[in-house]
Amino acid sequence: MLHRDREAVPEALNLVDDRRPDRRAEALELLDTLERETPFPGASRIGLTGAPGSGKSTLLDALVRELRPRGETVAIVAVDPSSRKTGGALLGDRIRVRSGAADPGVFIRSLAARDQLGGLAESAWAAVAILATSFDRVFVETVGVGQSEGEVAALVDTLVYVGTPGAGDTLQFMKAGILELPDVFVVNKSDIGSAAARTASELESGVGLGERNPSQPVAQVVLTSARDGAGIAELIAAVDAHRQQQLDSGTLRERRQLGRETQLLLALERRYGSFGIGKLGDPPALRERIRKDRRSSAFALLACLGREIEDALEKSS
Amino acid sequence: MSAPHPTGRDRPWVFRTYSGHSSARASNELYRTNLAKGQTGLSVAFDLPTQTGYDSDHPLARGEVGKVGVPIDHLDDMAALFRDIPLDQMNTSMTINANAAWLLALYVATAERAGVDAKLLQGTTQNDIVKEYLSRGTYIFPPEASLRLISDLVSYTVDAIPRWNPTNICSYHLQEAGATPVQEIAYAMATALAVIDAVRDRDDVPAEAIPKVVGRISFFLNSGIRFVEEICKGRAMAELWDELTQERYGVEDPKLRRFRYGVQVNSLGLTEAQPENNVIRIVLEALGVTFSKKARCRALQLPAWNEALGLPRPWDQQWSLRIQQILAFESDLLEYQDLFDGSHVVEAKTAELKADARKELDAVLAMGGAIAATENAYMKRCLVESQTARSRAIESGDISVVGVNTFTTTEASPLTEGQRSILKVDESAEREQIEQLVAFRNARNAADVEAALTQLTDVVRNGGNVMPPSIRSAHAGVTTGEWADVLRRLFGEYRAPTGVVAREAEGGSEQTAAVRSRVHRLTDQLGRPLKILVGKPGLDGHSNGAEQIAVKARDVGMEVVYDGIRLSPEEIASSARDEGVHVVGLSILSGSHGVLVIDVLDRLRKLGLGEIPVVVGGIIPEDDADRLRVAGVRRVYTPKDFDLTSIMSDIVDVVEEYGPGA
Numbered sequence: 001m002l003h004r005d006r007e008a009v010p011e012a013l014n015l016v017d018d019r020r021p022d023r024r025a026e027a028l029e030l031l032d033t034l035e036r037e038t039p040f041p042g043a044s045r046i047g048l049t050g051a052p053g054s055g056k057s058t059l060l061d062a063l064v065r066e067l068r069p070r071g072e073t074v075a076i077v078a079v080d081p082s083s084r085k086t087g088g089a090l091l092g093d094r095i096r097v098r099s100g101a102a103d104p105g106v107f108i109r110s111l112a113a114r115d116q117l118g119g120l121a122e123s124a125w126a127a128v129a130i131l132a133t134s135f136d137r138v139f140v141e142t143v144g145v146g147q148s149e150g151e152v153a154a155l156v157d158t159l160v161y162v163g164t165p166g167a168g169d170t171l172q173f174m175k176a177g178i179l180e181l182p183d184v185f186v187v188n189k190s191d192i193g194s195a196a197a198r199t200a201s202e203l204e205s206g207v208g209l210g211e212r213n214p215s216q217p218v219a220q221v222v223l224t225s226a227r228d229g230a231g232i233a234e235l236i237a238a239v240d241a242h243r244q245q246q247l248d249s250g251t252l253r254e255r256r257q258l259g260r261e262t263q264l265l266l267a268l269e270r271r272y273g274s275f276g277i278g279k280l281g282d283p284p285a286l287r288e289r290i291r292k293d294r295r296s297s298a299f300a301l302l303a304c305l306g307r308e309i310e311d312a313l314e315k316s317s
Numbered sequence: 318m319s320a321p322h323p324t325g326r327d328r329p330w331v332f333r334t335y336s337g338h339s340s341a342r343a344s345n346e347l348y349r350t351n352l353a354k355g356q357t358g359l360s361v362a363f364d365l366p367t368q369t370g371y372d373s374d375h376p377l378a379r380g381e382v383g384k385v386g387v388p389i390d391h392l393d394d395m396a397a398l399f400r401d402i403p404l405d406q407m408n409t410s411m412t413i414n415a416n417a418a419w420l421l422a423l424y425v426a427t428a429e430r431a432g433v434d435a436k437l438l439q440g441t442t443q444n445d446i447v448k449e450y451l452s453r454g455t456y457i458f459p460p461e462a463s464l465r466l467i468s469d470l471v472s473y474t475v476d477a478i479p480r481w482n483p484t485n486i487c488s489y490h491l492q493e494a495g496a497t498p499v500q501e502i503a504y505a506m507a508t509a510l511a512v513i514d515a516v517r518d519r520d521d522v523p524a525e526a527i528p529k530v531v532g533r534i535s536f537f538l539n540s541g542i543r544f545v546e547e548i549c550k551g552r553a554m555a556e557l558w559d560e561l562t563q564e565r566y567g568v569e570d571p572k573l574r575r576f577r578y579g580v581q582v583n584s585l586g587l588t589e590a591q592p593e594n595n596v597i598r599i600v601l602e603a604l605g606v607t608f609s610k611k612a613r614c615r616a617l618q619l620p621a622w623n624e625a626l627g628l629p630r631p632w633d634q635q636w637s638l639r640i641q642q643i644l645a646f647e648s649d650l651l652e653y654q655d656l657f658d659g660s661h662v663v664e665a666k667t668a669e670l671k672a673d674a675r676k677e678l679d680a681v682l683a684m685g686g687a688i689a690a691t692e693n694a695y696m697k698r699c700l701v702e703s704q705t706a707r708s709r710a711i712e713s714g715d716i717s718v719v720g721v722n723t724f725t726t727t728e729a730s731p732l733t734e735g736q737r738s739i740l741k742v743d744e745s746a747e748r749e750q751i752e753q754l755v756a757f758r759n760a761r762n763a764a765d766v767e768a769a770l771t772q773l774t775d776v777v778r779n780g781g782n783v784m785p786p787s788i789r790s791a792h793a794g795v796t797t798g799e800w801a802d803v804l805r806r807l808f809g810e811y812r813a814p815t816g817v818v819a820r821e822a823e824g825g826s827e828q829t830a831a832v833r834s835r836v837h838r839l840t841d842q843l844g845r846p847l848k849i850l851v852g853k854p855g856l857d858g859h860s861n862g863a864e865q866i867a868v869k870a871r872d873v874g875m876e877v878v879y880d881g882i883r884l885s886p887e888e889i890a891s892s893a894r895d896e897g898v899h900v901v902g903l904s905i906l907s908g909s910h911g912v913l914v915i916d917v918l919d920r921l922r923k924l925g926l927g928e929i930p931v932v933v934g935g936i937i938p939e940d941d942a943d944r945l946r947v948a949g950v951r952r953v954y955t956p957k958d959f960d961l962t963s964i965m966s967d968i969v970d971v972v973e974e975y976g977p978g979a
Contacts, residue, residue: 017845017897053694082876083871086871088872
């Protein structure tokens with residue numbers, strides 16, 4: 001994996017998704033090695049979120065078509081909801097990301113969110129870690145309904161929110177008070193015209209209102225049209241500028257660290273619930289413990305903390 | 318009280334048979350035989366490479382040349398197709414859409430070369446792109462660009478080929494995709510309005526020409542087994558069209574508001590089980606569009622009784638032609654005025670359909686019309702929902718299909734004995750077509766070709782009408798693929814939304830629940846949920862079957878990657894690897910399963926994924942199915958496997974038996 005071996009990627013992704021105990025142990029070992037050995041900052045990790053129909057897939061297709069001729073390789077993790085009734089999932093409509101189906105420089109893995117309502121598949125975390133070893137950019141695409149953005153933001157270096165001109169979802173997004181999360185706003189389908197310009201200006205004025213971390217650069221607003229390719233290069237430039245700012249200020253390391261903690265806590269909560277986590281002490285103390293433990297990888301730490309919770313639960317029963 | 322028609326019998330509609338296969342020469346022979354048997358018009362079926370703008374030697378054309386229709390690469394092919402057929406007297410319908418302008422240009426050039434004035438040509442180019450996005454799948458360009466090509470063709474023919482029907486708005490394929498009568502009416506009307514609006518908004522069409530344009534718009538309808546409802550549907554459409562064209566475009570002349578339509582009766586309802594029953598179905602469906610004089614079709618083509626088994630032979634097509642001739646010449650159908658005027662029942666049903674269709678039409682118009690409702694997948698989603706409801710009703714027995722879900726006990730049919738009961742396309746057709754294409758390319762004047770393509774590029778880029786430079790290109794020896802490549806570069810290529818994703822999953826029946834618990838149990842064996850790739854290799858765009866499978870697989874708890882249509886075997890194999898699926902399901906209706914499925918199997922093996930089981934569904938004759946199984950396909954499903962839940966259960970068996978980790 002560490003040798004950027006694309007051939008090994010699909011099997012590695014299958015492995016980290018596997019729930020059988022022996023495979024889990026193997027997966028942990030792999031992820032542990034990857035976290036320790038992957039050089040910083042490595043691949044650029046980009047989240048792409050927005051309401052259904054905002055054109056995320058078409059936009060991704062345009063991004064791939066722009067990036068491939070530059071010689072950059074691209075991996076996409078696409079997360080779609082699972083049906084609560086049946087457990088099944090229709091993944092993707094990947095039909096629109098077709099620029100590279102037979103191009104080894106493009107990789108697409110669709111994931112079902114499984115039991116994570118409106119959230120991110122748990123294996124997305126591991127998938128990003130694997131793909132980051134073999135591709136220049138890793139995109140994480142999710143349907144944004146105001147619930148998963150926080151999780152995606154913790155997983156990537158730059159979160160891009162895709163909105164459509166005149167759509168109510170942008171307003172909802174602002175109302176939901178999560179305007180501070182995205183680092184780049186895209187108004188897609190800008191060929192629609194004046195509505196696009198209006199939405200862009202709404203966003204531009206809205207961005208300033210959100211409670212943003214002072215160290216966080218002010219979010220950019222970019223107009224794109226996947227249809228005629230307008231604004232695609234600008235979007236990539238905005239993403240790269242955001243990453244560069246974070247590298248210059250040293251905040252990227254911090255963001256990755258924070259993301260690591262968040263992912264770990266979420267994973268623990270999924271498995272053991274808040275009652276289980278409570279066995280490890282109060283939340284700030286637990287966060288502190290995770291933060292300080294720099295020897296183990298997040299994945300090893302997850303296994304270790306999990307065992308502690310299990311032991312505690314056993315004793316108390 | 319119905320009295321005999323005062324002037325005697327009415328003139329019958331145009332009799333056609335949708336046909337063409339192998340090569341221009343073979344199809345020309347077929348056409349001339351059919352005309353000698355009393356057919357009165359031609360209906361050209363093109364093969365999929367021609368319909369999607371690829372030359373016969375393009376990699377994507379492999380296995381598809383001459384399969385579902387005739388390959389037309391250049392002017393010599395078109396000329397061979399119509400050899401010894403007088404074009405000034407013939408009425409020719411061409412089922413061609415994304416590149417209709419090009420095939421019409423070839424037809425015009427063929428006429429000109431034979432010394433026939435283009436003004437005398439009569440016929441129809443289907444030229445309706447919306448239903449391609451929704452159902453049929455042979456689109457190339459994005460909606461806006463396609464609409465522009467359609468309106469180019471309309472505005473050109475209105476003056477230059479005044480007896481030509483430049484576009485045939487199709488509700489046919491909507492019904493095949495599951496549309497209810499109301500959806501059929503509403504979406505066809507919405508499409509027609511989108512076309513006329515586009516022509517109206519052009520600078521080169523004066524406002525006073527619009528009534529004439531409206532008068533040239535024709536429709537292509539389907540007719541299903543509920544033939545009483547079909548009679549009412551035809552009447553409802555005639556009334557609605559009359560009202561809409563007056564309201565929206567102020568057309569005063571009632572003749573120009575007449576609802577003119579051709580029909581191919583329903584293929585969706587034709588069964589593989591007890592296929593002889595299909596003849597009775599076809600007769601009833603033909604009645605549905607001829608019974609009521611007020612809503613009688615202008616042209617009719619009937620499928621063959623054995624369509625669900627494979628390609629029909631000339632004898633099978635003759636049987637369908639005879640149905641039309643008996644109806645028109647033996648029966649007294651054409652001796653009467655409208656039989657349903659004054660029928661309370663028919664009038665009430667017609668009014669109901671019309672009112673409901675108007676409501677649905679208004680909904681589509683409110684979101685910006687047919688193009689907007691295509692791009693946002695609204696219409697597609699509604700069709701997938703209707704289709705899903707239909708297949709559930711057949712599974713549950715709420716809809717009776719004789720020989721399929723009821724009265725299934727049968728004697729062996731003497732009609733389907735042996736392997737000769739369907740037509741085999743000559744396997745050498747593809748090679749010969751390519752040899753001729755190469756020879757044609759070598760013989761033409763390269764400078765002429767280049768000049769024609771440069772002019773085509775300039776005219777299209779500058780917003781001019783695509784027809785004149787296309788006719789010039791046809792004469793210069795440009796090929797189908799070259800013409801389409803110019804437009805692909807200028808317009809880009811389009812991928813239509815699939816419409817499957819947005820639908821909410823359903824718990825379904827007890828059987829569905831039983832399969833679902835098997836799928837869930839299998840998760841422990843596999844280590845993760847069962848993941849399936851559903852794909853359509855090749856150029857065949859009929860995605861309804863694949864979409865129904867994808868939806869059903871989700872409903873039984875599988876994680877489904879649906880990659881849509883027009884995939885190369887290479888794309889399918891690499892997608893299976895990258896997505897980490899446990900099983901691959903392929904759907905092919907074009908008859909090119911032999912080449913494409915085996916190619917997918919080979920590529921999977923090359924990627925070290927030979928252990929992933931592959932199942933195939935489609936119109937696959939039994940001996941082909943045997944060959945596929947020998948090549949390594951684990952299961953073959955055909956139209957007789959209508960019970961999707963059983964198919965799912967079977968796929969679980971396959972994964973348990975052969976799947977990775979099994």
